[in-house]
Amino acid sequence: MAVAGVILATVVLPAEYGIDPLGTGAALGLTPLAGLVDAPADAGEMRKTDAPAAPQQQGPVGHYAAEYRTDATQFVLGPYEYVEYKYRLEQGATMLYSWAADGGVLHDFHGERDGAPADASESFDTRGRRQDHGTFTAPFAGIHGWFWENPGGETVTVTLSSAGFYASAVEIRFDKTRHPRELMPVNVR
Amino acid sequence: MRIVFSSLVLFALALAWPVSAHEEFRIIGTLTRVQDTQIDVRTKDSKTIAVKLDKQTVVTRDKKKVAATQLKSGQSVVVNALGDDESDLLALDVRIVPAIVQPGAK
Numbered sequence: 001m002a003v004a005g006v007i008l009a010t011v012v013l014p015a016e017y018g019i020d021p022l023g024t025g026a027a028l029g030l031t032p033l034a035g036l037v038d039a040p041a042d043a044g045e046m047r048k049t050d051a052p053a054a055p056q057q058q059g060p061v062g063h064y065a066a067e068y069r070t071d072a073t074q075f076v077l078g079p080y081e082y083v084e085y086k087y088r089l090e091q092g093a094t095m096l097y098s099w100a101a102d103g104g105v106l107h108d109f110h111g112e113r114d115g116a117p118a119d120a121s122e123s124f125d126t127r128g129r130r131q132d133h134g135t136f137t138a139p140f141a142g143i144h145g146w147f148w149e150n151p152g153g154e155t156v157t158v159t160l161s162s163a164g165f166y167a168s169a170v171e172i173r174f175d176k177t178r179h180p181r182e183l184m185p186v187n188v189r
Numbered sequence: 190m191r192i193v194f195s196s197l198v199l200f201a202l203a204l205a206w207p208v209s210a211h212e213e214f215r216i217i218g219t220l221t222r223v224q225d226t227q228i229d230v231r232t233k234d235s236k237t238i239a240v241k242l243d244k245q246t247v248v249t250r251d252k253k254k255v256a257a258t259q260l261k262s263g264q265s266v267v268v269n270a271l272g273d274d275e276s277d278l279l280a281l282d283v284r285i286v287p288a289i290v291q292p293g294a295k
Contacts, residue, residue: 078233079289080217080267153287174215 054090054141055165062094067185070163075171077105077150077158082174086112086145087166089138095164100131101148103156107132111144136164143170211271214278216240217289223260228283230268240270240278250285257283265289 055062075083087095109125109132112118122139125132138144150156163186171179216238222229231237248257260266265286272278 078217080215080284080286082215153289174217176212176214 054092055094057092062092064093064165066165066167067187068163068165069167069183069185070161071169071181071183072159072161073171073181074160075148075158077148077156079153079155080150082106082147082149083158084145084147084172085160085169086143086172087162087164087169088143089136089141089164089166091138091141093165094135094137095162095166096135097160097162097164098131098133099146099158099160101156101158103150103154104128104130104152105156105158106147106149106151108147109136109145110147111138111140111142113140113142116142145169211273213281214268214270214272214275216266216268216270216275216278218266219289220260220262220264220266223262225257228260228266228268228280230266233289236275238275238278240268240280240283242280242283246280247282248285249282255285259285 053065055064057063071087073085075085077083089095107126107129108123110121110123112121124136136144146160148158166183168183169181171181173179216230216232218230218232218238220228221231221237226243227239227241229237229239242257246257248255248260250259260283265288267284267286268278268280269282270278270280
C-alpha cells in the first residue's frame with residue numbers, strides 16, 4: 001500500500017493532474033505533462049498575460065482593459081482536407097466575423113472550455129453554408145472558432161476576417177500540425 | 190490489506206488512463222499496398238503511412254458500405270484512424286473516393 005501511495009503522490013498526480021504535493025513532479029519534469037492531458041493544448045499555448053480580459057458591463061456597454069484586435073486569413077483546403085481555426089476569448093468577450101468559401105464546405109462553429117478535454121467541444125452552429133457574417137459572445141472562457149472540411153475532390157479556399165477581444169489564434173490542420181498566431185492590438189504600429 | 194493495495198493500484202491505473210488516449214488522424218492519399226489487416230497509403234507529401242484494419246473498420250464507396258476486399262492498390266482513399274501517432278494507426282473508416290488530382294498536376 002505504501003508503494004502505491006508513493007507512486008501516486010510522486011508520479012501519477014504530478015504527471016496527470018499537475019498536483020505535486022512532494023515537489024517530485026517539478027524535480028522530474030512531470031508536471032508539464034498534466035497540461036497535455038487536462039487542458040486543451042491550444043488553450044495553453046494561447047494563454048497570454050496581455051490577453052484582453054472579460055468585459056465589465058455597464059448597461060449596454062462592455063468595457064475592456066485592452067484593445068481589440070483584428071485578423072484576416074485564408075485557408076486552402078485540398079480534397080477532403082479540414083482545418084480548425086480558433087480564438088481565445090474570455091467569458092463574455094465578443095468578436096465579429098465574416099467568412100466565405102469558394103466551394104462547398106462542412107462547417108462547425110464551436111468552443112472548447114478551459115480545462116475540458118480537447119474532444120469535449122460545444123457546437124454553436126453547424127448549418128450547411130458557404131459564408132457567414134456574425135457576432136459572437138463567448139459563453140465560457142476557452143477557445144472558440146470554426147472547423148471547415150472540404151468534402152469534395154476540388155480545392156476550396158476559405159477566407160476569414162474578424163475583429164474582437166481576443167489575443168491569439170491557433171490553426172490546426174488535418175495532419176495534426178498546430179500553428180499558433182499572435183494577433184496584434186489594433187492601435188499598435 | 191491486499192484489497193486496499195489492489196484498489197490503490199487500480200485507482201492509479203484509472204488516473205493514468207487518459208495518457209494513452211488516442212487521437213484521430215485523417216490520412217488522404219493513394220493505396221500502395223493492401224493486405225487483410227493493413228493498408229499502406231501514400232500521401233500528397235510522398236509519405237507512406239501504414240494503417241491497420243480490423244473487423245470494426247468500415248469501408249465505403251459513394252456513401253455505401255462495401256467489403257474490405259474492394260480496396261485495391263491505386264485507389265484514392267480518405268482514412269479516419271485512431272492512434273498515438275502516424276506510426277501506429279487503426280482505421281475507423283476508409284472511404285474510397287474518385288481519383289484525387291492535386292493542384293498543378295496534369
